[in-house]
Amino acid sequence: MENIRAVDLDVGYGRETILRNLNFTLPPGRITVIVGESGSGKSTLLKTLIGLTRPLRGDVYWGEERIDYDSERILGALYRRIGVLYQNNALLNSLTLYENVALPIRIHRPETPWTAEADRVREVLGMVGLVGADHKYPFELSGGMRKRGALARSMVLGPEIVFCDEPSAGLDPLTALGLDDLLRSLQRSRGVTFVAVTHELRSIGRIADRILLLRGDGIHFDGTLAEMEASEDEYLRSFFLRTDRHAD
Numbered sequence: 001m002e003n004i005r006a007v008d009l010d011v012g013y014g015r016e017t018i019l020r021n022l023n024f025t026l027p028p029g030r031i032t033v034i035v036g037e038s039g040s041g042k043s044t045l046l047k048t049l050i051g052l053t054r055p056l057r058g059d060v061y062w063g064e065e066r067i068d069y070d071s072e073r074i075l076g077a078l079y080r081r082i083g084v085l086y087q088n089n090a091l092l093n094s095l096t097l098y099e100n101v102a103l104p105i106r107i108h109r110p111e112t113p114w115t116a117e118a119d120r121v122r123e124v125l126g127m128v129g130l131v132g133a134d135h136k137y138p139f140e141l142s143g144g145m146r147k148r149g150a151l152a153r154s155m156v157l158g159p160e161i162v163f164c165d166e167p168s169a170g171l172d173p174l175t176a177l178g179l180d181d182l183l184r185s186l187q188r189s190r191g192v193t194f195v196a197v198t199h200e201l202r203s204i205g206r207i208a209d210r211i212l213l214l215r216g217d218g219i220h221f222d223g224t225l226a227e228m229e230a231s232e233d234e235y236l237r238s239f240f241l242r243t244d245r246h247a248d
């Protein structure tokens with residue numbers, strides 16, 4: 001797996017620039033966490049990195065390849081290599097959990113025999129602890145189970161990189177902890193690169209190898225957890241104080 005790089009990147013919508021002049025590289029095989037207050041542009045940045053939202057300026061590179069936001073060929077090739085866990089789960093209510101998880105296979109690898117599909121779906125449902133729930137519809141699952149189901153779907157094509165927008169938001173602390181552990185173990189055992197957006201301060205200390213903290217229209221901090229903890233920077237420290245206060 002190669003790096004993902006942002007070069008002189010401005011992101012936003014129409015005339016509104018939300019983040020400007022971003023330059024960073026996301027390390028492969030690691031968990032990078034993008035943090036920042038609500039409305040700071042985390043989801044917008046994520047969508048830009050995966051080709052869903054066109055940057056206002058600058059470029060995103062996947063390895064040597066510059067994302068061409070007009071090229072269906074390049075975007076299509078990209079989508080076969082990544083998994084995405086959207087902020088709202090986006091499991092389809094008219095499909096069972098099994099069918100939801102099988103969907104990327106049916107769209108991107110329609111030639112897959114159904115036995116191979118069934119094996120793969122069972123495998124990823126096993127990874128997230130949902131084997132017995134495959135016949136249920138999303139509305140019959142708990143919030144945490146839906147998140148894990150969405151994670152299983154994002155993993156089903158064996159992606160090199162998984163992008164998660166608020167994977168543990170809205171979950172109770174224990175379930176959120178379980179989901180964080182799951183991301184960590186998938187990263188360790190399968191070498192998956194994760195880029196996770198969160199405003200759950202609790203998650204950061206547990207899963208982040210690398211932190212990008214957004215503030216105002218830019219990156220306030222870009223570094224490792226250890227560097228973040230050692231920093232004397234006042235905004236960073238207040239971030240961590242809040243983390244400590246809310247931690248169990």
Ligand SMILES: Nc1ncnc2c1ncn2[C@@H]1O[C@H](COP(=O)(O)OP(=O)(O)OP(=O)(O)O)[C@@H](O)[C@H]1O
Pocket residue numbers: 013018036037038039040041042043044045199
């Ligand atoms: N589709 C859109 N069109 C125009 N503006 C948008 C759109 N989506 C988001 N915005 C604006 O972009 C800014 C950043 O939004 P974004 O969703 O990226 O924030 P966020 O950091 O993900 O917030 P949260 O933590 O609440 O999810 C906000 O001011 C928002 O109003």
Ligand SMILES: [Mg+2]
Pocket residue numbers: 042043044087165
């Ligand atoms: Mg968001």
